[in-house]
Amino acid sequence: MSPHRRESPDRLYVITSGRSSGADDSLDAVTLIVAESAPAPGMQSEHADILRLCVSPMAVVEIAAHLRLPVTVVRILLTDLIDTGRVTARHPAPAPSPAHPLASPDVLEKVLVALHKL
Amino acid sequence: MTDETPRPRGALPPGSTTPRWLLLLVPLLPVWGWALWATYPDGLAPTLVTGGVALLLILVAALLLGRRDRLIAEHRLQAEGTRAATEAFAEEHLPRLVEQLRAGDSADTVLHRMSSVDDPANAAVLRAVAEEISAAERRRAAAMAACATAAGRVQALTTTMLADLRQMQERYGDGSAGSDILGDLMQLDHTTAQTGRIADSIAILTGARSGRRWGRAIPMESILRGAMSRIGAYQRVRTHNVSSLAVAGFAAEGVIHALAEILDNAAKFSPPTAEVHVHVEEVQAGIAVMVEDGGLVMGEEALRRARLAVRSGLDITTISGTRLGLSVVGQLARRYGLEVSFRSSSRGGTAVVLLLPQRIIKPLPAPTAPRPTTVPDSSAPVPAASPNGPAPTAASANTVSPTGTAPLPRSENGLPMRRRGRTLAAAERTRPVPENTSPPTSAKGFGAFRSAVRGEGPTDSPKET
Numbered sequence: 001m002s003p004h005r006r007e008s009p010d011r012l013y014v015i016t017s018g019r020s021s022g023a024d025d026s027l028d029a030v031t032l033i034v035a036e037s038a039p040a041p042g043m044q045s046e047h048a049d050i051l052r053l054c055v056s057p058m059a060v061v062e063i064a065a066h067l068r069l070p071v072t073v074v075r076i077l078l079t080d081l082i083d084t085g086r087v088t089a090r091h092p093a094p095a096p097s098p099a100h101p102l103a104s105p106d107v108l109e110k111v112l113v114a115l116h117k118l
Numbered sequence: 119m120t121d122e123t124p125r126p127r128g129a130l131p132p133g134s135t136t137p138r139w140l141l142l143l144v145p146l147l148p149v150w151g152w153a154l155w156a157t158y159p160d161g162l163a164p165t166l167v168t169g170g171v172a173l174l175l176i177l178v179a180a181l182l183l184g185r186r187d188r189l190i191a192e193h194r195l196q197a198e199g200t201r202a203a204t205e206a207f208a209e210e211h212l213p214r215l216v217e218q219l220r221a222g223d224s225a226d227t228v229l230h231r232m233s234s235v236d237d238p239a240n241a242a243v244l245r246a247v248a249e250e251i252s253a254a255e256r257r258r259a260a261a262m263a264a265c266a267t268a269a270g271r272v273q274a275l276t277t278t279m280l281a282d283l284r285q286m287q288e289r290y291g292d293g294s295a296g297s298d299i300l301g302d303l304m305q306l307d308h309t310t311a312q313t314g315r316i317a318d319s320i321a322i323l324t325g326a327r328s329g330r331r332w333g334r335a336i337p338m339e340s341i342l343r344g345a346m347s348r349i350g351a352y353q354r355v356r357t358h359n360v361s362s363l364a365v366a367g368f369a370a371e372g373v374i375h376a377l378a379e380i381l382d383n384a385a386k387f388s389p390p391t392a393e394v395h396v397h398v399e400e401v402q403a404g405i406a407v408m409v410e411d412g413g414l415v416m417g418e419e420a421l422r423r424a425r426l427a428v429r430s431g432l433d434i435t436t437i438s439g440t441r442l443g444l445s446v447v448g449q450l451a452r453r454y455g456l457e458v459s460f461r462s463s464s465r466g467g468t469a470v471v472l473l474l475p476q477r478i479i480k481p482l483p484a485p486t487a488p489r490p491t492t493v494p495d496s497s498a499p500v501p502a503a504s505p506n507g508p509a510p511t512a513a514s515a516n517t518v519s520p521t522g523t524a525p526l527p528r529s530e531n532g533l534p535m536r537r538r539g540r541t542l543a544a545a546e547r548t549r550p551v552p553e554n555t556s557p558p559t560s561a562k563g564f565g566a567f568r569s570a571v572r573g574e575g576p577t578d579s580p581k582e583t
Contacts, residue, residue, distance in 0.1 A: 009344025020301030070291020
């Protein structure tokens with residue numbers, strides 16, 4: 001009904017202290033984040049919220065949705081928390097590539113043979 | 119009351135002077151009798167005639183003098199009356215006239231009420247003054263209304279722009295093109311927020327209301343950040359806030375604006391590298407917000423002037439033209455019952471304490487971050503992700519130790535329980551970060567996911583205007 005209902009006086013540039021970049025590049029949208037400590041009093045409320053949300057591992061994009069903040073902003077906030085050791089990130093397993101030929105025809109064939117033997 | 123001009127003190131009633139002059143003739147009578155007796159047989163007639171003529175002339179002179187005296191007394195009386203009338207005119211009629219005109223009455227109404235002034239000259243002066251002041255009042259009111267209208271339009275525009283910018287930031291902040299566009303949008307956002315503050319200041323000084331109204335209580339952290347967002351040097355502001363209270367919606371905008379003006383002053387009047395510290399403290403009377411800068415110490419005279427500017431915020435005539443901020447603070451303080459005090463700061467600069475009264479303070483609304491609604495493994499015997507609210511979460515979160523040396527909680531059968539994610543996190547610490555050979559996940563695809571999570575209620579539909 002009212003688009004301003006959930007609005008708050010916070011602006012994004014204040015939440016990120018004026019930064020729009022500088023986030024850890026390895027933080028992907030599906031990187032899982034785990035809290036390593038409890039929120040401390042006097043913390044920025046977004047940081048505290050992230051720590052509360054990430055008691056169980058949660059993807060960056062999910063955190064962004066829960067906090068109602070853009071992913072870029074959440075990545076900046078997460079970078080802060082990672083730098084201070086309050087959260088850790090679990091990166092998704094790398095996709096198959098020549099270096100990690102998980103899905104190469106050879107592997108697939110071996111799997112097929114193994115399945116047939118069952 | 120002022121119908122009859124009072125008779126001046128010591129004035130004689132007219133006509134009482136004439137007999138006094140005639141008394142002068144009394145000593146002449148024996149002299150005249152003696153002359154008659156001395157010249158009895160011969161010179162009776164000439165003496166009688168001479169004396170009679172002299173007596174007559176003296177009598178005439180006495181009468182004339184008496185009349186002149188009466189005239190003088192009359193004139194004096196008149197002069198006294200005029201003086202009194204002028205006095206009343208200057209000390210009573212004119213101020214009353216100005217007061218009524220300032221209160222908004224028309225010149226004709228006020229003059230009609232002042233009909234007791236019967237001196238035509240005074241009445242003419244009164245009329246001329248009334249017309250002039252009335253015209254000036256009309257001009258002033260028109261100028262104020264024009265300013266207020268213009269400010270209101272700018273306020274509405276900036277509100278729309280801020281909402282639009284926020285939406286754009288959300289849109290482009292999700293995309294892979296992220297940081298550059300987001301940075302530009304943030305810069306625009308910042309400029310717009312400052313424009314909005316100026317428009318708000320003009321609106322408040324011209325008697326209009328603030329541009330925004332918040333429908334719910336705003337937490338102190340958001341109040342501080344809202345105020346910071348509206349000043350240029352917000353990156354120099356350091357907040358120290360442990361308050362868990364919020365400001366009632368109707369007063370939130372006023373408090374944000376007053377705080378923004380105080381912060382702006384603090385940032386402007388301190389060196390460009392100095393930090394401005396904001397401490398929030400819950401006190402008996404409400405919430406005290408102390409803004410400390412590291413700038414110049416304000417002298418006694420400057421402090422006095424600042425206090426005066428805050429106190430006389432309503433009086434637009436005392437505004438110096440360049441220092442609008444404190445007058446705005448004064449206006450807002452009067453409207454919402456805030457108390458503003460100045461003192462020198464322990465940091466070397468000036469400290470401004472803004473005291474928010476109890477009646478505009480509310481407890482903090484529901485936790486800002488919603489709990490995770492989906493618990494992936496509900497059979498896990500760990501209460502960490504229970505959606506019961508923040509209290510058990512905070513308690514259980516306390517058991518997570520960053521060092522990993524804390525004893526693990528035990529389950530009913532005495533076996534140690536591992537917290538989900540801990541092992542993973544520990545493994546992550548030892549594992550080298552994989553080289554990023556894969557293309558990064560496109561964030562664009564998650565837009566739908568995010569909006570689905572957000573779209574819990576119908577109120578979160580995008581802005582339609």
